[in-house]
Amino acid sequence: GQQLNQSPQSMFIQEGEDVSMNCTSSSIFNTWLWYKQEPGEGPVLLIALYKAGELTSNGRLTAQFGITRKDSFLNISASIPSDVGIYFCAGPNSGTYKYIFGTGTRLKVLA
Amino acid sequence: GAGVSQSPSNKVTEKGKDVELRCDPISGHTALYWYRQSLGQGLEFLIYFQGNSAPDKSGLPSDRFSAERTGGSVSTLTIQRTQQEDSAVYLCASSLGPGDNEQFFGPGTRLTVL
Numbered sequence: 001g002q003q004l005n006q007s008p009q010s011m012f013i014q015e016g017e018d019v020s021m022n023c024t025s026s027s028i029f030n031t032w033l034w035y036k037q038e039p040g041e042g043p044v045l046l047i048a049l050y051k052a053g054e055l056t057s058n059g060r061l062t063a064q065f066g067i068t069r070k071d072s073f074l075n076i077s078a079s080i081p082s083d084v085g086i087y088f089c090a091g092p093n094s095g096t097y098k099y100i101f102g103t104g105t106r107l108k109v110l111a
Numbered sequence: 112g113a114g115v116s117q118s119p120s121n122k123v124t125e126k127g128k129d130v131e132l133r134c135d136p137i138s139g140h141t142a143l144y145w146y147r148q149s150l151g152q153g154l155e156f157l158i159y160f161q162g163n164s165a166p167d168k169s170g171l172p173s174d175r176f177s178a179e180r181t182g183g184s185v186s187t188l189t190i191q192r193t194q195q196e197d198s199a200v201y202l203c204a205s206s207l208g209p210g211d212n213e214q215f216f217g218p219g220t221r222l223t224v225l
Contacts, residue, residue: 004153033212040218040219041216041218041219042202042217042218042219043154043202044216045212045214048213088153088154090154092212096167097142097159097161097166097167097209098156098159098169098170099144099154100156101146101153101154101155101156102153104152
């Protein structure tokens with residue numbers, strides 16, 4: 001079945017630095033979603049992407065839908081301590097409402 | 112308005128016992144999802160409801176797992192004869208309808224099977 005691989009698995013960065021992470025698949029996705037999960041909580045949707053090549057921003061977050069439709073990228077600019085959490089990419093399995101989640105990128109921000 | 116709520120927040124049980132996990136979705140959301148998240152892992156899709164129907168049960172790991180939804184609202188996930196490998200956080204999410212990609216998640220139920 002479809003799988004989503006994320007890299008890096010974890011990141012330790014200094015406050016104020018920019019962050020980049022990506023998500024790749026062996027098969028095409030028509031929708032890419034980026035979620036953030038904080039400890040003890042469920043994931044929260046950050047950005048949704050619907051079109052190949054699309055670049056969408058949400059505050060300091062910017063995500064891109066790869067042209068091949070097999071990858072997506074999330075960038076966080078000027079990181080702050082509250083950016084700490086696990087970032088997941090996700091998308092619906094082709095033709096279904098079964099959502100596939102990536103393996104996650106764990107972000108830690110050092111003040 | 113209230114978000115998605117789940118109960119209990121924590122459940123410790125002995126191997127072989129049955130457990131029921133409850134999810135209260137956001138009012139008016141017709142789509143409801145259950146996921147399992149093992150320690151340090153991503154989310155694994157279990158089942159999806161549209162109204163009271165479950166068109167996709169393909170994610171249920173075994174026949175020990177079942178779920179139902181009544182009145183188009185509350186859902187329960189039942190695990191029979193629990194095993195240690197069932198230990199995980201079980202997350203529920205709801206959305207306005209099928210194809211609405213914004214799923215709102217509850218805080219999860221942490222299940223520990225001893």
